[in-house]
Amino acid sequence: MEIYATLIAILESGLRLCVPLVYACLAGLWSERSGVVDIGLEGKMLVAAFASAAAAGATNSALIGLGAGIIASIGFALIHGFAAISQRGNQIVSGVAINMLAAGLTALVGNAWYAQGGRTPPLEGDARFQPLIWPGADAIDHIPIIGPIYAHLISGHSALAYCALVATIASAFVLRRTRFGLRIRAVGENPAAVDTAGVSVTRLRYSAVIIAGILCGFAGSYLALGQAAGFLTNMTAGKGFIALAALIFAKWRAWPAMWACFLFGLLDAIAIRLQGVIVPAIGQIPVQAIQALPYLMTVILLAGFIGKAIPPKASGLPYIKGR
Amino acid sequence: MSTPIELPKWADVSLVPILAVVVAFLVAGLVVLGIGENPVKATLLLLKGALGSGEGIGYTLYYATNFIFTGLAVAIAFHAGLFNIGGEGQATMGGLGAALICLRLDFLPWYIVLPLAILGAMAMGALWAFIPGYLQVKRGSHVVITTIMFNFLAATLVVYLLVNVIGKPGSMSPETRVFAASAHLPYLHEALAYFGIKIPKSPLNLSFVLALIASAFVWVLVWHTKLGYAIRTVGHSPTAATYAGISIGRITLITMAISGALAGMLAVNEILGVQGRLLLEFSSGYGFIGIAVALMGRAHPVGIVLASILFGILYQGGTELSFEMPRVTRDMIVAISGLVILFAGALDGLIRRPVAGVFARLLKSGA
Numbered sequence: 001m002e003i004y005a006t007l008i009a010i011l012e013s014g015l016r017l018c019v020p021l022v023y024a025c026l027a028g029l030w031s032e033r034s035g036v037v038d039i040g041l042e043g044k045m046l047v048a049a050f051a052s053a054a055a056a057g058a059t060n061s062a063l064i065g066l067g068a069g070i071i072a073s074i075g076f077a078l079i080h081g082f083a084a085i086s087q088r089g090n091q092i093v094s095g096v097a098i099n100m101l102a103a104g105l106t107a108l109v110g111n112a113w114y115a116q117g118g119r120t121p122p123l124e125g126d127a128r129f130q131p132l133i134w135p136g137a138d139a140i141d142h143i144p145i146i147g148p149i150y151a152h153l154i155s156g157h158s159a160l161a162y163c164a165l166v167a168t169i170a171s172a173f174v175l176r177r178t179r180f181g182l183r184i185r186a187v188g189e190n191p192a193a194v195d196t197a198g199v200s201v202t203r204l205r206y207s208a209v210i211i212a213g214i215l216c217g218f219a220g221s222y223l224a225l226g227q228a229a230g231f232l233t234n235m236t237a238g239k240g241f242i243a244l245a246a247l248i249f250a251k252w253r254a255w256p257a258m259w260a261c262f263l264f265g266l267l268d269a270i271a272i273r274l275q276g277v278i279v280p281a282i283g284q285i286p287v288q289a290i291q292a293l294p295y296l297m298t299v300i301l302l303a304g305f306i307g308k309a310i311p312p313k314a315s316g317l318p319y320i321k322g323r
Numbered sequence: 324m325s326t327p328i329e330l331p332k333w334a335d336v337s338l339v340p341i342l343a344v345v346v347a348f349l350v351a352g353l354v355v356l357g358i359g360e361n362p363v364k365a366t367l368l369l370l371k372g373a374l375g376s377g378e379g380i381g382y383t384l385y386y387a388t389n390f391i392f393t394g395l396a397v398a399i400a401f402h403a404g405l406f407n408i409g410g411e412g413q414a415t416m417g418g419l420g421a422a423l424i425c426l427r428l429d430f431l432p433w434y435i436v437l438p439l440a441i442l443g444a445m446a447m448g449a450l451w452a453f454i455p456g457y458l459q460v461k462r463g464s465h466v467v468i469t470t471i472m473f474n475f476l477a478a479t480l481v482v483y484l485l486v487n488v489i490g491k492p493g494s495m496s497p498e499t500r501v502f503a504a505s506a507h508l509p510y511l512h513e514a515l516a517y518f519g520i521k522i523p524k525s526p527l528n529l530s531f532v533l534a535l536i537a538s539a540f541v542w543v544l545v546w547h548t549k550l551g552y553a554i555r556t557v558g559h560s561p562t563a564a565t566y567a568g569i570s571i572g573r574i575t576l577i578t579m580a581i582s583g584a585l586a587g588m589l590a591v592n593e594i595l596g597v598q599g600r601l602l603l604e605f606s607s608g609y610g611f612i613g614i615a616v617a618l619m620g621r622a623h624p625v626g627i628v629l630a631s632i633l634f635g636i637l638y639q640g641g642t643e644l645s646f647e648m649p650r651v652t653r654d655m656i657v658a659i660s661g662l663v664i665l666f667a668g669a670l671d672g673l674i675r676r677p678v679a680g681v682f683a684r685l686l687k688s689g690a
Contacts, residue, residue: 039408039471083669092406092467094669096614097661104658105354112358112650241471248468288483295472295479302464 008148010269015153015161016227018265020045020236022164023219024243025250025257026171027212032252033175034208035188035314036084037091040076040098041216042240048073048220050106053120053231054113056127062225065127066160069224070217076102077213085205088318099240107233118233120224129158129226158226160218165258167215172254184208188312191319201319219243245298248309264294330679336626340619340667342674344633347662354658360648372643373636379643381511381525387628387635388527388592391534393613394631395541396586398622402545403578404558409455409470410586410610412477413448417587418594419481420447422499422601426489429503436506441533441591448587449580451477456579460572466579474610482603489601498602508595528596530588534631537585538624544581554578586610608657615660618668634660 024041031038051072056065076098083094107118114120134155141151175181187194187204195201223239224231242264249263250256271290278284301309330339352362373383393410400407407413420443428436455469484490485497511527545551556564557574564571593605616634620626634656641653666674 039467079665083665087670087672089669089671091669092408093614093618093664096408096611097664097669099661100611100615100657100664101661104654104656104661107654108354108652108658109358111652111654112360115649118652118654238475241475244468245472286483286487288479288486292476292479295475299458299464299469299472299476302468303458303462304464305462 004145005148006273008152010266010273012152012156013272014262014266014269015157016265017268018261019157019161019164020219020222020227020239021243021246021261021265022168022258023215023222024240025246025261026167026254027215027219028244028247029171029175029250029252029254029257030184030208030215031212032247032315033188033312034184034205035191035312035317035319036081036205036209037095037316038080038209038212039092039095039244040080040102040240041212041219041243042236042238043095043099043102044073044076044213044216045220045223045236045240046099046102046106046234047076048217049224049235050110050120050220050231052217052221053123053224054110056123056225057121057230060125060127062127062129065225066129066218066221069221070214073217073220074210074213077209077216081206081209084318085202085209088320091316091318103234106231110231110233120231123225123229127225128229129160129222131156131158132162158222160222160226163218164222167218168254168258175254180207185312187319188314191314195319195321205319242294245294248298248311249294249301251309252312267291267293330675330682334678334682336621336623339671339675339678340621340626340630342678343667343671344619344663346666346674347659350662351655351659355651355655358650360650365644365648365651368647369640369644370636371640372647373640377523378525379639381523381527382639382642383632383635384531385525385527385592385597385635386638387631388531388534389589389609390612390616390631390634391538391628392585392588392592393609394616394620394627395537395624396582396610397613397617398620398624398627399541399545399554399585400578400582401617401622402551402558403554403574404561405456405575405578405582406467407452407470407579407582407586408467408611408614409452409473409583410589410613411606411608412470412474412610413451413583413586414589414606414610415474415477415481416451417444417448417590418601418605419484420444420587421590421594422489422502425502425506425595426499429506431505433505433507437508437595440506440595441588444587444590444594445584446587448590449584452579452583452586453576456576460575478604481601485601485603491600496602499600501600506595507599508591510596526597528592530592530596533588533591535628537588538628541585542624550574550577586613612657612660615663615667619663 024045028038028041048069052065052069055068056062080094080098083089084091110118110120137151137155140147175185183194183199183204187201191201223235246260246264247257249260267290271287274285275287355362355365373379396410397407421440424440424443451473455466455473458464458469459466489499490497491500508528508530512522512524514529515522553569553574556569557571561571589606589609594601598605612634616627616630620630637656637659641656645652
C-alpha cells in the first residue's frame with residue numbers, strides 16, 4: 001500500500017508541475033502554428049509571474065493578479081509580434097531579447113520595490129489560488145485505490161490547473177475545427193495562399209501572438225499564485241524551454257502537447273522524489289540524469305531517431321507581400 | 324533584415340549600432356527613472372566605478388575578455404548564417420575540459436599544463452557545438468533548438484560530475500579542489516611585475532591577450548582565407564555556395580566547432596585565470612550577452628572588442644553602482660543587454676529606416 005501512496009504522491013506532484021508547462025506549451029503552439037517562432041516563452045512567463053505577484057499582493061485578489069499577469073505577458077508578446085511581424089526582424093533574436101529583458105527587469109524592479117533581494121512579499125489567503133477541494137474528497141480519501149485517486153489527482157488542485165485542461169481542449173478544437181483556427185494553421189504553412197484569399201496575414205499572426213501572450217500570462221500567474229506564494233528571481237528556471245521541448249515532442253499538436261508536458265512534469269516529480277533515495281538493486285539514481293531526460297529526448301526526437309518532428313513550414317519566416 | 328535598406332557603409336557599421344545602443348540606454352534610463360533614481364547620476368557613478376581607477380579599469384577589461392570570447396563565438400556562426408545560442412553550454416563544457424586536464428596533470432610544469440588546459444577548454448567547447456552542427460547537417464535538426472537543449476544538458480552534466488565524480492571530497496559546495504599553482508594563468512599585474520611594470524591588482528589576466536589574439540584570428544580567418552570566404556558565401560547564399568562547389572555541411576561543421584571553441588575559451592579566463600577550480604555557473608549569462616555583443620559589433624572583431632569593452636564598463640560600473648545606489652542592481656545590465664539585442668537585432672529596421680530616409684534626403688538636397 002505504501003508503494004501505491006508513493007505513486008499517487010508522484011502523480012499528484014507531476015500534475016502540479018505540468019500545469020505551467022501546458023500553458024506555455026500551448027502558447028508556443030499558437031505562435032508557431034501561425035508562423036512566428038517563439039523562444040521567448042520563458043521571458044513572458046517570468047514577467048507574468050512578477051506582475052501577478054505584485055498585483056495580487058497589492059490588491060489581495062488572485063484574480064486581479066492573474067489579470068495583471070496576462071496584461072504584462074501580452075505586452076511582451078506584442079513587442080515580439082511587432083519585431084517579428086511588422087518589422088520582419090529575426091524572431092530568434094527577438095525571443096532572446098525578450099527573455100533577457102524579462103529576467104533583468106523583474107529582478108531589478110522587484111528589488112527596487114520590495115528590497116527583498118528580488119522576491120515579492122509572501123502571499124496568502126485570497127491573494128493566491130487555493131486548491132479546490134471537491135465534494136466528499138476527505139470522506140473518500142481512506143477508501144483503497146479509488147479514494148486517493150479522487151482526493152489527490154482529481155480534487156485538490158487550483159482553479160488554474162483545471163483551466164489548463166480547458167485551454168488544451170479549446171486550443172485543440174479551435175485549431176482543428178474552426179475557420180479561425182484553420183486560417184492560423186494555413187498562415188503558418190503557406191502565408192501567400194492565405195493572403196491571396198484576401199485574409200490578412202498580419203492580423204492572424206498578431207492574434208496568435210496575443211493568444212500566446214494570454215496563455216503565458218496564465219503560466220506565470222500559476223507559478224507565482226498557485227504553485228509558490230509570490231515571485232522569486234528567475235522562478236521560471238528554464239520551464240519555458242522545457243515547454244518548447246514538449247512542443248517539439250508533441251509535433252506541434254495540442255493534445256500530444258498536454259501529454260508531453262505531463263510526461264516532463266512527471267519526470268520532474270520523480271527527480272525531486274529520488275533526491276538522495278537509494279533504490280534497491282540499482283543504488284542511487286543520479287537526479288541530474290532524470291532532469292536531463294526532457295532535453296535529451298527532444299534532441300533525439302529532433303534528430304529523427306524516434307519519429308520525425310517537422311515544424312510548420314513558414315515558421316520563422318517573415319511574410320513579405322509580392323514575393 | 325529581409326529587406327535591404329541602402330546605407331553608406333560607414334553609417335551601416337558605426338552609426339546604426341551606435342544609435343541602437345543610444346536608444347537602448349534611453350529606455351534603460353527611463354527604467355531607472357521609473358524606480359525612482361536619477362539616471363544621469365547613475366551613469367556618472369557607473370562610469371566612475373568602471374574607469375575611475377586603475378583597479379576599475381582592470382576589472383572592466385577582465386569582464387570584457389569574457390564578452391570578446393562569447394561575442395566572437397556568436398559572430399563567426401552569424402557569418403555562416405548559423406545562430407549559436409549555445410555559448411553558455413559550450414563555455415560550461417570548456418570549463419570541464421580545462422578542469423579535467425588540470426586535475427590530472429597539474430603536477431607538471433606550467434608550460435605543459437597551461438597549453439593543454441587551454442586546448443582542453445577549446446576542444447570540449449568545440450565538441451559541444453559540433454554535435455548540434457552534426458545533427459543539423461546529417462539529421463536535419465535545427466541548431467537553434469539543439470544548442471538551447473545542449474545548454475541545459477551541459478549544466479546538468481557538470482552538476483552531476485561535480486557532485487558525484489570530480490568534486491572535492493567532503494566539500495558541501497559542488498566544486499573541484501583548487502588546482503596547483505602551475506595551472507594558473509598569470510594575472511596581468513603579476514606578468515607585468517616580472518618586467519618591472521607596476522599596475523593595480525585586478526582579476527585581469529593573460530586571457531585578455533588571448534582574446535585579442537582570437538579577435539585577430541577571426542578577422543584573418545573570415546576576411547583573408549579561403550575558408551573564411553567559403554563561410555561567408557554559405558552565410559550569404561547557400562545556393563551560390565552549392566554552385567561554387569562549397570560543401571555547406573562541411574562549412575557548418577567547421578564553423579560550429581570554431582564557434583564552440585571560442586565560447587569554450589571563456590573558461591580560460593574564468594577557470595584558469597581567476598577561480599583556479601571548476602565550480603557551478605561560472606558562465607553566468609556571458610554566453611547570452613555575447614549575442615548582444617555580436618549584434619552590436621556587427622559581427623566584426625573590431626566592433627566586438629569595442630562592444631565588449633562597453634559591456635565590461637557596464638558590468639564593472641554596474642557592480643560599483645549597486646553599492647552606491649542599492650536600488651539599481653546588476654540585473655540592470657541584463658535588461659540593458661536585452662534592449663541592445665532588441666534594438667540592434669530584431670528591431671534593427673526601426674533605426675535603419677529613418678537613418679536611410681535622412682541620407683536619401685541629404686543626397687537629394689546635395690544633388
